[in-house]
Amino acid sequence: MTTLGQLVLSGIFIGAIYALMSIGLTLIFGVLRIVNFAHGEFLMLGMYGAWAMTRLLGLNPYLAMIAVVPAMFLFGGLVYRLIVSPALDKPHLVVVFATMGLSIFMQNAALMLMSADLFDIPPVFGHAVTIGPLYFKAELVVGFVITVICTLVLQWALKSTYLGKAIRATVQDREAAMLMGIPVPRIFLITFAGGSALVGLAACVMMPLFSVFPTVGLNFVLIAFVIVVLGGMGSISGALIGGICVGIVQSLSSYYVAPAFGQMFFFILFLLVMIFRPNGLLGQKGAADIGIAD
């Protein structure tokens, strides 16, 4: 029983962190209706940033957010201006291949600059957190708490601020939003840059838990895709639920079956969802159709 509790809870914690990493992707998908195939490399860049702040400047990785998040916001804006925005009015495939090219470019640029070595940072907290008879890495629990705070703040911002309302209006109906005077191209830019900033935040939370190397994004981006589709593209609370599902599946299957099969189980879970609930678990109607509509 203790083992099961330990597995489920650590699945929830790690799953929430996966969700944090996927929120940027799901927002960008919901608003721009494009899949950013370089999302994993944005995470990689953020992790190198967090690593550099910690190792070279001696900052606490959680404090590194102060620099990494705005830097990733600017980087996202730049990528939007140079690559995404020129591709938006072209056939759907152009943006797929352009972001995929960007992903290969960033991987190899990182390989050139940082070599293929794994970089990590020393533990932030020297001790584990105990909940009753259960033990957890303190970094894991802190990551979970940060994710919950971020999700709540984001949900509030989307519901209550003018910008949030404009973003939600753009998700619902692009043309109508434009007619109501919402500057849709600017909303696209802000969403893309904001989504990138959120990946930067996730990178700072993940740096104490994982090593960074040039192709680190590939592992995580597949997880992020699974989460985004499970939760329904564009939904933040969906991403949280999807992330927690993936975390639990991974944690249970790697203990009871074999670590190598952990990944396989959530890909199978993903395919099952695609067969039976193509709109995601929470399923806004028609989500599976909008991807290709324009």
Add this chain to the structure above:
Amino acid sequence: MAQSPGRISLAPARGTLSVFEIALLVLCLVLVVAPIPQNLQDIIVLTFLWAGLATAWNIAGGYTGLISFGHAAFFGIGAYTSTILLVRMNVTPWVGIWCGGLLAAFCGAILAVICVRLRGPFFILSTLAAAEVIRIAALNWSSLTGGPEGLAISPAADPVNMVFASKHAYLALMLGYLLLSYALTKLIDGSRYGYYLFAARDDEDAASAAGVNPLAVRTVALMLSAALTGIGGSLFAQYFLYLDPTFVISPEVSFQFALLPAVGGLGTAIGPVLGSFLITPMSELLRSYLGSKVAGLHLAIYSALLIVVVLYFPSGIAGALSGLSRRKGGKS
């Protein structure tokens, strides 16, 4: 709306050969027999093989609009089938490659059942996930696939085992494969079935209203594309004589299948061939000149070029060329 790139053909009429294609074929035949240094022959072998694979992918991706990023799974299934038959049961690859193709077609049918209804990013992501399932299975089913250590084919030259000492034989083999893929594509181009495919790709609702079953024509296209990719996988194994899941079924290989037609011109018969003839030698040469000096530099250059090409020439080399010939007042 403008979801699919226009079908810009270098051939004036569907299903016929243009002067350009015949000239290209003659050039290929000369390359097969010409006495060229070994290291260049290696590049040409790969160029033919990738051109055949890109053509196979294009049947699903370009002609049908099924943008698959999971074709490495079919590639791996073909490669593993013929290699396992050869290494474990001593079946000649001349039989094995067809078994690999059939098994890949069967898996293509399964993938079609799962994914063919999905659209856009959902289809892309599902194919990516399906290929990952196959990769992890191949990695862990060691008794069959050799797991992460992979499988090796005995390098002793023996025509029965499809292992040759001369590069000319491999060149002929790969060109034969490219011609098979290309001939099937041209056949689709000029056939009734081809028109069904284009109709279902360009406007699904209108096509169903006209009596075309979009799901059925797509399933057949995906199976055909998978079978050809599987055969290409077997040939790859016979050339390199070594297989491991991390390379053969990697997402990188899937992306490569898609990138060559995207650069060359999606949905045209000649596009993927032009894509491979341009990109494969370039990336091999960049790899051999720069790869040893700075790791990653050749792929960084390659991917930067790719971004520029897809942003500014969305209909690929074939589109740019036929636009050029049209401007000269050549074809309409």
